[in-house]
Amino acid sequence: MARVAIVGGGGFAKEVIEVAEMLGHEVVGIFARENTLSSYSHLGYLEEMREKRASYDAVHIAIGAVNARGIENRRTILDFIRKHDIPALSLVSPLATLSGGVLVGEGVYVGHEALISCDTELGEHVVVNQRAVIGHDCVIEENVSLAPLVFLGGNVRVKRDTMIGVRSTVRQGVSIGRNCVIGMGSIIVKNIRDDSLTLQMPSKIYRNRS
Ligand SMILES: CC(C)(COP(=O)(O)OP(=O)(O)OC[C@H]1O[C@@H](n2cnc3c(N)ncnc32)[C@H](O)[C@@H]1OP(=O)(O)O)[C@@H](O)C(=O)NCCC(=O)NCCS
16 A cells, blocks of 8 residues: 555545545645645645655645646646656546456546446546546547546547546547547537537526526
8 A cells, every 4th residue: 555645635636535545545645736625734735745755655646627727737747747756646446447458557546436448548647537437449648537427439539638528428439639628518429639629509598487
């Protein structure tokens, strides 16, 4: 079991800590600009992460990607820990289901009840949030974040630094480019180019009922 330091001090970090502790790891504290989790010590931020290297075995990036800025922040930290040779721990919930042949890279997070089918590859620092479903033979590149309830059909490829919002659905065989924001509820049926933002029709107020 490892002494893990969590990078990020918000709500998503709370979920990540729950998984780390279920797996028997010791959470030694939080590296973040701000820490909202008062029961864990705030150890500082990036400089302190280097200075306090002896106090932990590995880190886990627990910054949620709810928009483009979240994914960019995750990328900045990922580049920092690589530059300074800081190891990252993968945290896969014991309540998730991974089929045979699934490859899990360093620093990956898989939340409760996620379902990942045969021979899918998760690159480094990928987030597969609670109840996301990933089909067989998918390739999810580094620093991709899948929000809760995302569905990817088989043979989907998602390139690096892309986020896919809650409950989005991606047809089998489709490729999504790098650095994309796929808005929640999107239904993706064709390949998506790098740097795209997709939005489905939002619900609108139809009438006032009073
Ligand atoms: C796509 C997204 C990143 C856009 O966020 P944003 O840049 O802050 O955009 P805004 O909220 O300012 O909205 C801009 C416009 O897009 C529309 N819009 C935003 N998200 C949308 C969505 N998912 N589907 C359809 N329309 C959407 C807004 O209604 C607004 O329209 P308007 O200009 O006509 O008023 C965000 O809405 C989203 O879907 N995030 C993912 C959330 C998520 O999965 N969270 C995970 C929690 S664990």
